[in-house]
Amino acid sequence: MRRLLVGSSAFLMLTGMVLVLPVYAAPAPAATPVEPSIAGVELGSVDRPRDDAVVTADGAVVDAGPDADVAEGAAVLPADPSPQDPVAASGEELDGVPALTVSRPDTEPFSAIGVTWSEDESVVGVQVQVRTKNAEGAWGEWQTLEQDDVELSEDGPSGAVRGGTDPLWTGPSRGVEVIVQAVDGSEPRDVQLELIDPGSSPADDVPGAPTITDTAHAAMTMPAIYSRAQWGADEGLMTWGPEYAPTLKAATIHHTADSNDYAAADVPAIMRSIYAYHAVSRAWGDIGYNVIVDKFGRAWEGRSGGLASTVIAAHAGGFNTSTFGISLLGNYELVTPSAAMIETAAAVAAWKLSLHGVDPKGTTVLTSSGGGTSKYPAGRAVTLPTIFGHRDVGATACPGKHVYSRLGDIRDLAAAKVASEGPAEAVAAPVPAQTMLRNDNVGGVAQWTTDRGVPGDVPLACDWDGSGNETIGLFRRGRFLLFDSNATAAPASADFFFGDPGDVPLCGDWDGDGKDTVGLWRKGVFFLKNSNTSGRADGSFGYGNVDAQPLVGNWDGDPFDTVAVFQAGAVYYTNSNLVPLAAGVTPFGDRTDVAVAGDWSGSGKDSIGVFRNGTFYFANSLIRTRGDLTVHFGDRGDRPLVADWDGNDTTTVGISRGY
Incomplete structure (x- = not known):
């Protein structure tokens, strides 16, 4: 069994295969993977x-x-x-x-x-x-x-x-x-x-607005960053699964030592060429930098594994662990960087360091892992600024003399951003948010309240350990925290990074093994994993439209959970995640409702429900267009969170508040 909370705004581009949903405006060319x-x-x-x-x-x-x-x-x-x-x-x-x-x-x-x-x-x-x-x-x-x-x-x-x-x-x-x-x-x-x-795509000329956003409501605002999907990353080239450091201590500033003579429309193709060279020609398995900033002041996602995470990249020999590589696109030994480029590099560094309570004008101690190009042998502890240049640790001119001379400005700008916006929420001591649950669908007061997580977390609920009871998990800016008990004091049973800020988390039993695992919905694409660990998705596919909400359910009673989307008062569901063709369409609710899915009657098959201003409306069959059950539970502004809380094979109500 599986449950997810669809409380974030839902959206997204038409990428379904046979499923065709209403389109309300002519879209710009959609970014698609481009094979170099x-x-x-x-x-x-x-x-x-x-x-x-x-x-x-x-x-x-x-x-x-x-x-x-x-x-x-x-x-x-x-x-x-x-x-x-x-x-x-x-x-x-x-x-x-x-x-x-x-x-x-x-x-x-x-x-x-x-x-x-x-x-x-x-x-x-x-x-x-x-x-x-x-x-x-x-x-x-x-x-x-x-x-x-x-x-x-x-x-x-x-x-x-x-x-x-x-x-x-x-x-x-x-x-x-x-x-x-x-x-x-x-x-x-x-x-x-x-x-x-690097190939070409119609979307190269019009990448649109950056799609990675931080929905965590942290004090520091995440800068706009274009996603890997927006520059056309072919994820089939990636062979280096993400690995994570215990924490983040510093940002390393680079230049790509590339051409300075490029147009804005060239940048997606340049990103693909760097990716292909790093991943295939150098056999690194992925792009080396975490973020690349172009001369127009636009930031682009590099290394896979989550921008908010501590994913280890390949950008500074001997000092890749616990650092975040920001590379300026061009050769800044030859020319001066633009003001927009310096401003964006500082904004990215400020946000990233703030997530870990790091002072942009401070110092830190890093231990070299050595290597032929490192200035320091393996095991040497080195005191460095928390924003330092590549040449500080390696035998290189990087980031070029015209950027290296601006590192003080980058530190000052980053510190000013932290001072004006405040430290990231993760550094503060926030009041825990609450989840209120019932083991029936008759309404009334909560039978169980769990204080877990902080404002900005996205809760979801699934059977993580195969016990039959569904319990709460949290998605925090690309990080999953899963719990095998709904007791407030229970420790996390799994803690790993998967996804990016702004992704919609979901979960289900994708492989039929009796245990639920995580997934993501990102701009019309589902990414599903068969284990609750960091790393690449085991499967991904497009399904949905611009203002859809993602759902997960066991629609046909077989051992596998599959996906659906809710749009304009109807659910479009599929019975296969391998070939996601629409198996049916069920009109139910209004376009402004928040959709939920579950087995309200204990029939062994899931159906649709909606949450509207503190009231749940459930249908016991996907062929019904009327509600079979109405449950008053929660208030306007709460987020619905439904699950089989007591293991009796029936889904019951819950709400989350303060997230």
Whole structure:
């Protein structure tokens, strides 16, 4: 059995498959997942070049791959060679350092590039020069890519992660030349050029309003942040399940070392290219930064796992745990950041640090986990500002001199925001909210009252342990707290992160094992998990419309709970979460009612109900359009919370107040 509270405003875009619900206004193009493509060009190494790679030294060819049409010892040919004769790249090399080069004047279309190599802590001095040919056939200027100073923590994904440069946004391109040199005398091996086509979406030009909002009523307002879905993240690329630190201590400021010449409409595609490069080319399994801020002052969700959570990302070698990575989109060693960019970075840092009671102008102690690019060996305790730059802990110029010089301003702005809005509610000592329950549907006073949670929590109720009794859980800005008893003093039996602030929590027995697990509703998409743990959803699908409310029920009496949506006075339900086709439509209630679902009669099948100004109206069948039962319980403004509180296979009333 399963119950959820639908007390948050319900909404959302039409994404159902066969289900078609009323649409009241012509929507903007809907953001959908976009699958990028990556073409890898194998270069090998200076002692063993691959394919058409060429090794040069001080301008002379000294070796070449088996497909390179040049003679050993030949001079480097001029720029723009024909595509039939790949030769060494035409740029200027560093004197006295062997160069691994390639010239590909005719490629499949791409919009971003990067260079990777086998991970080796001894390789720390790689410099890459690149230039690209645009879609019109004109070659651009040579640009330098520095080695990226990022290594995963022990909590990152296992497997063959790769060293590499930062990715570079080139815009639409169809030719490339590359020069790779290790200025410290080391030798990167298995070098590969990555040509990334991020794909396109009609929604790139009009992303709409940011969809991630903090509904927790905390004193600090969450800045507007565009979700992963809004920039078209293909969640199928993500192989690194979220891991969480015990707490958050600091924010790390970065720059992406990317192009500064981008338009607002380019940013979703740039996000997809960074994601593809980090997740696939570098084999990290996800994007490395928690949030990226563009030059227009817009913030974009990066690492999956919840913006309000302590999810561990990959942004600062040796110092990924207990930090939050904010990266400014562009190369700020070359140009100054916009005022809007600095303001947004400060706002994100202020909100995030406030959730954990961290002073933006304070200091903290972090312990290095080491790594070849970290300034500090493993185990070294380092005192740092609570907002610090990447170069403070790594061998890098990041976040660029023009941002690093503004870190004091970012700290001041963040501190001013905290002072003006107050500390986050989690730092205060709020009065607990209440849930009032009855074991029957006859109305009257509460038979049981539980003081649990704080204002801003979203309560839900399900059978978490398979005992037959349904008990309360709380959703707190991307964090679930579940309890196996409704006694106020009972400890949480599960505490984990899943989802984002603004998601609508729900729960049910999705796999028929007799235990209920959590799920989420986010902008027309259901995300369901078969375990009450952090990590990725086990299934997701679109179902619903712009002003729907999500529901969960066992509509047909089989072992599985499935979803429904309530809109405009009707419930649209499905009997499968694998192929969510509408099994039926039941008109009931008014469009302003709050919908609930449950087995009011003990029949073994769930049906619909609504809550209106302190009164419940229940129907015992999905084929009925009239109410079978009216129960007066609660007041105007209360949230309904129905469940089988005593394990007698009948759903009864409850309300929550003060949330």
